[in-house]
Amino acid sequence: ALAGSSPQERTFIMIKPDGVHRGLVADIIKRFEAKGYKLVGIKVLVPSKDLAGKHYAEHEGKPFYPGLVNFLSSGAVVAMVWEGKEVIKTGRTFIGATNPLASAPGTIRGDYGIDVGRNIIHGSDSVDSAQKEIALWFKPAELAEYELISKKWVY
Ligand code: RTP
Ligand code: MG
Secondary structure (H helix, E strand, O other): OOHHHOOOEEEEEEEOHHHHHOOOHHHHHHHHHHHOOEEEEEEEEOOOHHHHHHHOHHHOOOOOHHHHHHHHOOOOEEEEEEEEOOHHHHHHHHHOOOOHHHOOEOEHHHHHOOOOOOOOEEEOOOHHHHHHHHHHHOOHHHOOOOOOOOHHHHO
């Protein structure tokens, strides 16, 4: 139960334009918040094609890449940084499989999605990609340094 024995990590979570348009922002935030994770950064923006392209640079050259970049930059997204023990892995578990039809009920994509190109939310898949994505989407001053008062009841 000691905070010192629970190393904290950060992940980049983004509600994509379909999730925003469908009114899923509060539901998604609620899941991370209720789990006990700490919100350290959040903003709404319409990403430029340049930013969307950089975010998905690992997929450059794949057939779905141009459509993916166009889709992400087609509307408002909610970009967030969440902090806590194993939040990268847990975030991916919350989100579900890439294809919503293959995602278990109870996951965000499993509960709300059908199409792989309209899968509602993004989450970093490793410590390395989390660091890169946080640096791409947020300035250091946009991340809040504070102690979550509930921490000693969560850990
Ligand atoms: P994300 O990066 O958005 O969190 O999704 P992911 O890790 O679950 O999946 P990834 O392989 O990184 O793919 C990024 C996004 O590209 C779209 N995609 N389409 N076969 C296809 O048409 C296909 N494969 C992937 C999805 O929207 C996926 O979220
Ligand atoms: Mg991915």
